[in-house]
Amino acid sequence: MRVACPGCEIRNRALCAGLSDAELAPLSALKRRRRFAKGEPVIWAGDENMIFANVVSGVLKLNATTADGREQIVGLMYPADFIGRPYASSTRYNVVALTDAELCVFSRKHFEQALRTYDKLKRLLLQRTLDELDHSREWMLLLGRKTAEEKVASFLVQMARQIGRGGCARSPLDEFVLPLSRAQIADVLGLTIETVSRQMTRLRSAGVIDLPTTRSIRVLNEIALSARAEQG
Amino acid sequence: MRVACPGCEIRNRALCAGLSDAELAPLSALKRRRRFAKGEPVIWAGDENMIFANVVSGVLKLNATTADGREQIVGLMYPADFIGRPYASSTRYNVVALTDAELCVFSRKHFEQALRTYDKLKRLLLQRTLDELDHSREWMLLLGRKTAEEKVASFLVQMARQIGRGGCARSPLDEFVLPLSRAQIADVLGLTIETVSRQMTRLRSAGVIDLPTTRSIRVLNEIALSARAEQG
DNA sequence: CGTATAGTTGAGTGTCGTCAATCCTTGTGG
DNA sequence: CCACAAGGATTGACGACACTCAACTATACG
Numbered sequence: 001m002r003v004a005c006p007g008c009e010i011r012n013r014a015l016c017a018g019l020s021d022a023e024l025a026p027l028s029a030l031k032r033r034r035r036f037a038k039g040e041p042v043i044w045a046g047d048e049n050m051i052f053a054n055v056v057s058g059v060l061k062l063n064a065t066t067a068d069g070r071e072q073i074v075g076l077m078y079p080a081d082f083i084g085r086p087y088a089s090s091t092r093y094n095v096v097a098l099t100d101a102e103l104c105v106f107s108r109k110h111f112e113q114a115l116r117t118y119d120k121l122k123r124l125l126l127q128r129t130l131d132e133l134d135h136s137r138e139w140m141l142l143l144g145r146k147t148a149e150e151k152v153a154s155f156l157v158q159m160a161r162q163i164g165r166g167g168c169a170r171s172p173l174d175e176f177v178l179p180l181s182r183a184q185i186a187d188v189l190g191l192t193i194e195t196v197s198r199q200m201t202r203l204r205s206a207g208v209i210d211l212p213t214t215r216s217i218r219v220l221n222e223i224a225l226s227a228r229a230e231q232g
Numbered sequence: 233m234r235v236a237c238p239g240c241e242i243r244n245r246a247l248c249a250g251l252s253d254a255e256l257a258p259l260s261a262l263k264r265r266r267r268f269a270k271g272e273p274v275i276w277a278g279d280e281n282m283i284f285a286n287v288v289s290g291v292l293k294l295n296a297t298t299a300d301g302r303e304q305i306v307g308l309m310y311p312a313d314f315i316g317r318p319y320a321s322s323t324r325y326n327v328v329a330l331t332d333a334e335l336c337v338f339s340r341k342h343f344e345q346a347l348r349t350y351d352k353l354k355r356l357l358l359q360r361t362l363d364e365l366d367h368s369r370e371w372m373l374l375l376g377r378k379t380a381e382e383k384v385a386s387f388l389v390q391m392a393r394q395i396g397r398g399g400c401a402r403s404p405l406d407e408f409v410l411p412l413s414r415a416q417i418a419d420v421l422g423l424t425i426e427t428v429s430r431q432m433t434r435l436r437s438a439g440v441i442d443l444p445t446t447r448s449i450r451v452l453n454e455i456a457l458s459a460r461a462e463q464g
Numbered sequence: 465c466g467t468a469t470a471g472t473t474g475a476g477t478g479t480c481g482t483c484a485a486t487c488c489t490t491g492t493g494g
Numbered sequence: 495c496c497a498c499a500a501g502g503a504t505t506g507a508c509g510a511c512a513c514t515c516a517a518c519t520a521t522a523c524g
Contacts, residue, residue, distance in 0.1 A: 064373040065373075067463050068462065072373040072376040074369040075369065086358075087362060088362070088366075092366055119351060122354050122358060123354060125358060126318075126354060126357060126358045126361060127319045129358060129362055129365060130318065130320070130361055133361060133364055133365045134324055136368045136369060136372060137306040137324070138296065140306045140368060140372060140375055141298065141304040141306065143372055143376045144375045144421070145302040150298075189376070190377060230298045230299050230300065231298065231299050
């Protein structure tokens with residue numbers, strides 16, 4: 001028996017994991033692999049020509065902006081995550097590739113058709129959406145009530161977990177490479193570049209982390225880091 | 233033909249609106265009307281004994297807290313909104329009645345059963361959850377990037393819309409009663425009581441709003457209010 | 465090797481938080 | 495009906511944390 005989407009890196013973790021090979025086969029024919037370069041926009045807020053896709057590789061940001069251009073990253077999408085907004089004609093935020101990325105793309109028509117056909121798909125998307133909602137509410141607590149140090153510590157804890165999840169290891173990593181620049185971290189945390197930088201060096205001075213390069217983090221004291229995150 | 237849930241105030245706006253009378257009938261037998269007094273907790277974070285319910289009347293808050301007790305309101309629930317967290321054993325936040333409230337309650341078992349049985353119900357819950365996610369992301373922009381004045385103005389714009397939606401009128405109201413105290417508004421906006429109060433009086437001094445009583449708002453200049461909200 | 469971009473560090477400012485006093489509202493009992 | 499108490503809201507003085515502006519350093523890239 002042939003396996004649908006042979007060689008797909010995320011077959012067992014993405015939404016498709018809820019479908020059998022037989023169920024996936026017709027959908028598989030409608031998908032389109034598409035590459036996006038670092039910095040390239042995937043969806044513009046308000047654009048009706050929306051993309052529905054699974055992230056195969058890379059990291060993307062969802063970001064909202066005020067009228068005068070201030071920016072807030074409201075979500076980060078990793079491999080196996082789903083991008084798109086069913087039941088609405090457009091999204092309220094932009095989606096931009098933070099690294100080179102590969103997506104498994106469907107048209108609105110095909111995806112919504114599949115959503116109607118496969119009950120399981122709907123359930124899985126609902127589960128994912130509920131998880132995202134929980135996550136975004138946790139982030140609201142961070143944005144509204146945490147100090148700069150707590151924000152940065154929370155971000156690093158979260159990052160260690162997320163990067164760990166993607167690889168073979170299932171536990172938080174003690175060393176990893178940030179897929180975000182300082183400016184992007186600032187946009188996630190509702191801070192400025194300078195404040196992020198200062199808090200990073202403070203954590204290093206305190207012996208909680210080390211910064212082998214500006215983009216890589218080594219967690220020296222996970223307990224201390226979690227403590228400074230005030231639950232994260 | 234008898235109508236399921238006769239006299240229910242939210243029959244046509246809540247999740248149940250997606251079900252026909254025939255479909256609703258068996259569910260209707262399993263529901264339980266329950267009243268909560270102002271300030272009474274409905275769900276505790278981490279409690280497995282979770283409630284699944286439609287809000288019939290009143291306003292409730294979802295709030296998250298840090299380990300040391302700082303509080304952030306991450307959601308407000310109005311009549312016809314749905315409360316509960318399917319596919320998880322507990323919620324990460326508390327649900328508390330802000331006013332006297334009436335809920336139409338189901339047990340986890342019955343609700344998840346219904347979710348499995350009725351495809352339409354799943355679709356409607358997915359739609360709602362996606363809407364909530366959009367809303368919470370919009371709020372992340374507010375929490376992370378807006379000034380105190382913009383936060384308060386955004387809150388008032390939003391409130392005028394929300395209260396208007398509930399009544400017969402479908403447009404934003406120019407005068408309404410706040411269901412929240414200053415302290416609760418502060419917890420929604422990630423500010424302190426004092427800052428909320430100062431911004432309110434600033435808006436009044438500027439002739440944008442009037443405050444007939446501390447709990448009621450009269451919008452004198454909706455355009456100016458929206459402008460100060462930076463899109464809300 | 466030189467330029468451009470990203471990141472760090474420093475000095476000074478401003479917005480919002482803290483602490484405290486006062487005012488207003490609401491409810492209760494004399 | 496009024497006095498009083500209690501909680502909520504407002505206002506003020508002050509301070510701190512994070513932002514702004516700026517200079518400098520490190521890293522990436524041609």
